[in-house]
Amino acid sequence: MTQQASLFKRFLTYQKERYPFAGYFFLIGSFSFSAIAYSxxxxxxxxxxxxxxxxxxxxxxxxxxxxxxxxDEFKDHEDxxxxxxxxxxxxxxxxxxxxxxxxxxxxxxxxxxxxxFFPKMLLLLAMVYGYLxxxxxxxxxxxxxxxxxxxxxxxHMLIIPLVDVFASGFDxxxxxxxxxxxxAFFFAVSxxxxxxxxxxxxxxxxxxxxxxVLSYTFQLGTKHAVVFWIFILFLTLLLAAAASYYAGHSxxxxxxxxxxxxxxxxxxxxxLNKQTARYGKLIEYSSAxxxxxxxxxxxxxxxxxxxxx
Numbered sequence: 001m002t003q004q005a006s007l008f009k010r011f012l013t014y015q016k017e018r019y020p021f022a023g024y025f026f027l028i029g030s031f032s033f034s035a036i037a038y039s040x041x042x043x044x045x046x047x048x049x050x051x052x053x054x055x056x057x058x059x060x061x062x063x064x065x066x067x068x069x070x071x072d073e074f075k076d077h078e079d080x081x082x083x084x085x086x087x088x089x090x091x092x093x094x095x096x097x098x099x100x101x102x103x104x105x106x107x108x109x110x111x112x113x114x115x116x117f118f119p120k121m122l123l124l125l126a127m128v129y130g131y132l133x134x135x136x137x138x139x140x141x142x143x144x145x146x147x148x149x150x151x152x153x154x155x156h157m158l159i160i161p162l163v164d165v166f167a168s169g170f171d172x173x174x175x176x177x178x179x180x181x182x183x184a185f186f187f188a189v190s191x192x193x194x195x196x197x198x199x200x201x202x203x204x205x206x207x208x209x210x211x212x213v214l215s216y217t218f219q220l221g222t223k224h225a226v227v228f229w230i231f232i233l234f235l236t237l238l239l240a241a242a243a244s245y246y247a248g249h250s251x252x253x254x255x256x257x258x259x260x261x262x263x264x265x266x267x268x269x270x271x272l273n274k275q276t277a278r279y280g281k282l283i284e285y286s287s288a289x290x291x292x293x294x295x296x297x298x299x300x301x302x303x304x305x306x307x308x309x
Contacts, residue, residue: 120174185240199229
């Protein structure tokens with residue numbers, strides 16, 4: 001598809017490749033539901049927030065990550081042109097100029113919806129905007145961050161718990177309640193989930209390695225990268241157990257966490273035994289499954305069971 005096609009058609013193709021809204025709506029919707037649900041469970045509440053709060057929350061969180069996607073297009077443009085010419089922007093499907101105005105329009109919609117429905121949320125939204133600004137500018141130390149991968153990943157993954165703070169605010173902030181202690185562990189799980197996803201999608205089989213494209217198997221070596229991923233998974237398990245404790249979850253929750261850990265870590269051992277693209281992809285899928293499961297186990301499922309009763 002060339003730039004002669006309508007912007008709408010080109011944008012549809014772009015989002016399918018870079019930010020499929022249908023999938024992200026489901027994933028981030030679950031993320032938002034669980035953040036609010038966990039906050040309410042910690043406060044001893046058995047009912048969920050009103051539908052208008054939930055839908056505004058989902059709209060804002062889905063579009064926040066979409067804006068992040070657009071900002072990354074600008075941030076990574078030079079490297080994409082050099083090493084990933086097959087991506088939508090380098091190949092000319094859509095321009096950065098067009099994406100800039102799409103992003104500004106999305107931001108304006110966010111502000112309008114928030115001001116009209118829940119203006120109290122503007123402070124938390126501004127906090128996320130501020131972090132996005134610094135993040136998109138590599139905190140004005142781009143060269144240093146590129147040379148220090150640990151701090152690069154850490155600084156970029158902090159956006160996830162920050163969006164979590166915003167999402168959970170649709171409970172505690174709008175209810176003028178004290179922030180539950182357990183949320184600190186829930187936010188920590190969110191941060192670690194981001195690390196799990198980041199490492200998991202960059203564990204590559206030898207034939208998948210691309211020049212100029214970071215992979216942890218290339219940077220750390222196959223064994224170290226995979227063992228490190230399992231270690232991060234285990235740390236997240238411990239944090240999830242602490243979050244479960246503060247939410248007052250039953251013993252079944254801890255068993256579920258252990259079961260998910262065993263299932264999700266299994267592809268890593270397959271990859272260590274045989275480094276194929278298939279097993280590498282299974283680690284990436286397991287990372288997504290782990291993240292999804294953590295949110296559901298900690299907040300989503302307990303709240304749904306409470307509503308069912």
